[in-house]
Amino acid sequence: MLDTLFKKRLSDEVLAKYFVNGILNTIEQGFNEIKSFLEEDPAFVTPPDLKDARNGHFAMIVIAGNIGELSNTFSPSQQKSLMPVIFNMLADSLGMEEKDFKELYNDYAAFMKRVNYPSKVTLYSMSKGMFHKYGLNEYQENYFKSLNTPNPLFIKRMDEIMKNFLWNWDAFFKRYKVY
Known part of the structure; x- marks a missing residue:
């Protein structure tokens, strides 16, 4: 009860600033x-050559994923005021x-x-x-390469890593009050 009384209330601008800076820092x-x-x-037959890879795709994937998750966290009216700021x-x-x-972003x-x-x-x-x-x-090995689909074991491991790049709204709401 007292926790909710002492939570700091955030405006859209401050919330967006926390969100954007947090996402960009994790990307970097x-x-x-x-x-x-x-x-x-180990899912790859030969190691991918990523030494010259830039973070642009990664950044946009993380950004698009996190923006997409806003609909699971905020009401449509909250999204309407928050999205332009973000x-x-x-x-x-x-x-x-x-x-x-x-x-x-739309692309x-x-x-x-x-x-x-269909997921x-x-x-x-x-x-x-x-x-x-x-x-x-x-x-990849030839079987998955011919299907042009990722090895499910790779995807499972990748999911475990990528979940670290999704904003943790539960932890955020324990500290801040948003509307």
Whole structure:
């Protein structure tokens, strides 16, 4: 009871700032770990050559996944007020015009939905998105390569790693009050 009295209430702008900065920090800090994991995963016949890989795809997959999860956390009216602030902050942080960023986001969200069909689990779409965007099919054994689908054991391991890049709203709401 007292916990709810002393939680700090956040505006949309402050909430978006925490969310955007948190997501961007995890992307920046986590990409090299992701590359190491991919290069060492036993599902690949030959290790993927990712030494020159950039974090752009990874960043957009994490961003699209986290924005997609907002609908599971906030009401439509809350999303309506929060989303423009988030898009504006992300566009600014990435040095893009907001219109261009929204277009890029929509492209990634549609791509992730397509590669994850018929599932609607965000985590799976993030793992499968990484598989396809970083061209990992060519490093698999022939059976899965011919199907152009990720080895299920790889996806299971990738899911375990990618869940660390989804925003933990439960922990956040224990500390802050949002509306």
